[in-house]
Amino acid sequence: MGPCKLLSVIVPLYNEADCIQIFFPQLASVLSRLDCAHEILLVNDGSQDETGQVIDRLCAEYQNGRSIHLAKNKGKDGAVQIGLGAARGDAAVIIDGDGQHPPELVAQMLAIREQDDVPIVSGVKSRPTGAEEHAWISWAYLNFFSWVTGIDVKHSTDYKLVDRVVIDKIMEFQGNFVFFRALIKKFNFAERELAFVVQKRVSGSTRWSFLSLLRLAVSSLWIHLRLRKQLAAQEQRPSSAWSPAGSAQRQNG
Structure with missing residues (x-):
C-alpha cells in the first residue's frame, strides 16, 4: 500500500452526548500529529439525547469534522456503513x-x-479487563456467533483500519448489514492484528444489555445466512454500485 494521503475516521454514536464531548478533543489531538490529512465523520445514529446538537457544535469548531444524522436508529453496524459510504479517504478507521x-x-x-x-x-483485545461492562455477555455472544457461523470473531473489535x-x-x-466484523472476515482480504487493552468509558455506562445482545445475535445469524447467498451471487456478476436506500440522513460540514 502506498502512503495514505487522506484518512477518514468514522465514529458511530448513539446517545453518547457526554462521551463525545470528552473524547472528540482527544481524538482530534492525536490525528493532528499524523503525517497525512484526515477527516472525522461523527455519525449520529438516531440518538434521543443531545448527541446531534453536540456533534454539530464540535464539527463547526473543527474544520476537519463532519456530522451525519440518521433519521432512525440503524444500529452500530448500519451507522458504520453509512459513515464508510460518506468517507473520502484512501483508508478509514472505525x-x-x-x-x-x-x-x-x-498511527x-x-x-x-x-x-x-x-x-x-x-x-x-489483548486480555479481558474490568473496563468492559457486561464483558461476559459480549464474550458469550461472540463465541456463540463464531461457533455457529465458523467465522472467528471471538477477540475482534470494530476498531479497524x-x-x-x-x-x-x-x-x-x-x-444495511448487521455485523461489520463478520462481513470483513468473509472477504478474505489480507489482515494484520494489533492488540490493545480496552479502556474505561470516559463517561457514563454502556447501553448494551443481555436482551439487546440476544436480539443482535439472532439478527446477525439471519443476516449471515443471507450474506452467504449474496456473496455467492456476486461472484457470478459484475459489481454493482451501493446506495443507502431508505436510510434518510443529513450531513453537516
Missing part, C-alpha cells in the same frame, strides 16, 4: 466514541498498512 478504543493506535495502524502492504488492520479497496467492496452491498 473507532468507538466512548473512549474505550485508544486513538493513539491509529500504528497506518504504519502496519503501509509496511506490511495489507488492506485491513484489526484491533483485538480498512483500505479503500475494502470500503469499495462493502459498498457493493445493498442496504
